[in-house]
Amino acid sequence: MVFEKIQEIIAEQLGRDVSEIQMDTNVEKDLEADSLDLFQIISDIEDEFEVSIEDTDGIQTVGDVVKLVEDAKK
């Protein structure tokens, strides 16, 4: 559920097909997202899940984003 929603948000932000976005997809290398794309993705995710995500420095893969959201929801 969390993954599917994040998939959707990233796809919309980056103009990609959802099938390109998997747990092991590297946000920067595979999706060519830069820091500003990531700011917007995190901002949209915070709004969607009503969570606050402070530390985004370690994000590499879509799976990292999913884990941050799941941790924040606890």
Add this chain to the structure above:
Amino acid sequence: MVASKICAAGYYVPEHTVSNDQLSEYVETSDEWIYSRTGIRYRHMSGGENTSQLAAKAAKRILEAAGADPLSVELIIVATISGDYATPSTACLVQAEIGAKNAVAFDLGAACSGFVFALSVADKYIRSGLFQNALVIGAEVMTKTLDFQDRSTCVLFGDGAGGVFLRRGNTGGVLAEDLGSDGMSAQSLLVRHSPVNNLCTQQSCKQPFLCMDGKAIFQFAVRETPKSISRLMDKTTLTYDEIRWIIPHQANSRIIDGIARKLHLPADKFYCNMYDYGNTSSASIPIALGQLWEQGALTEGVRVIIAGFGAGLTWGSLLLEF
């Protein structure tokens, strides 16, 4: 209905332009890095003119376009965070420079939302009947506030001034507005004054340069500006099709892309000129209005939304009709 009719708009920017390539000779950056993340390629920099001089030059153009005698001006508000002095106000210096000796003049500080707030205030003065007209200017020499060793901020800003002249009338003006502030997030964008150093205390002196939490400001702008524009539209019966342009504060093209996406509006609905001017804080929206005015695009009945967002934090959207 009593309204603050917008009779003219105008702008002035200093002569010197500085490209991203020129900046990259001073700090470790590149045209590709700056342009891809901001949409900025050039900015105008003062060659010594201070904020009041930019504002006065814009003011003269505005009054000429409005066919208004400086002696007839009743109110001058200058929105700025980079005034010539702490006091007197930049507005008083403009008053003297243009010879508007009958005007009441004061400054208003709301950073990049400053012009939006100033226009809102002037509109209320006019509609209350206290003043018959107002000269509203946004003017900045932002380069005074920059640390040219800090590549994360010094590439973003430029200098300039712009404004409008309002007259009491029956149509147009400010049709709706949404203003807001969030002082709880004040620390995310600062330009410091002198610290408190007196007989009772000594505080360490931090550099007076602009410092910004870029991530926080970016997220704030992309999150709050679309909400403000939506609340504004909720206050009218108009649709986006009846509005010619949305003119957001020109901080960053990526912020504007984000706002457009959140509002599900096409990018070409948004007027952008940061390519040539960078972020001129409170001057950015009136410079855009001045450009459009000079192009003859702001004819009778044309509606635009102006939307500012910036330090404070502050934000504000006005629906204007010419």
